[in-house]
Amino acid sequence: MIFIQIKSNNIIREAAKFDHDGIRVRIESTPEFEIIELYVDDKLVGSMLIAPAKEDYQSLWYVARVRADKGFGPVLYDVAMEYVQTIIKGLGICPDPVETTQEAQSVWKHYSTMDNIIMHPLPKNCVFPELQRPQFLGYYFSKKNPDYLKKLINSDRFIFEDD
Secondary structure: OEEEEOOOOOOOHHHOOOOOOOEEEEEEEOOOOEEEEEEEOOEEEEEEEEEEOOHHHOOEEEEEEEEEOOOOHHHHHHHHHHHHHHHHOOOEEEEOOOOOOHHHHHHHHHHOOOOOEEEEEOOHHHOOOOOOOOHHHHEEEEEOOOOHHHHHHOOOOOOEEEO
16 A cells, blocks of 8 residues: 655645645555555545556556545646556556546546647457547556656655555
8 A cells, every 4th residue: 555645735736736745645455456545634525546457458447436525626637647657667547448437537638638638549349339439548658757646755745655
């Protein structure tokens, strides 16, 4: 289990609409998936599950089961994207291949318009063409400069606890 204590009110640039220093990210790793939880003042304000896409593409990670209080969804996606790129050394994150809620689609659509995001077409066997989905859900997403977590790792603005 990994705990990251963010001591900065600039948690992630794109979602930094917080004036709060008590943000904490908890990441629990299992053999099949990772659970990312976001806390503010010890109150759970969001969580998501990320899992490797397929055996052939384990560098891609699906986002699923997202639950977030209003305004905290993008923070979870940012944390997941940078965690996959910098800690797991994966390629990026992508939408759940089967079910993506309207709220999640809004977040993915937002990322599809951002300058610091790179959209890569999903490999053909990671796409289900029989599903009628918006075009932007056929991509995986990575950051041009996933340096925020690296900066946190090299600073005193977080605490790792390994159980």
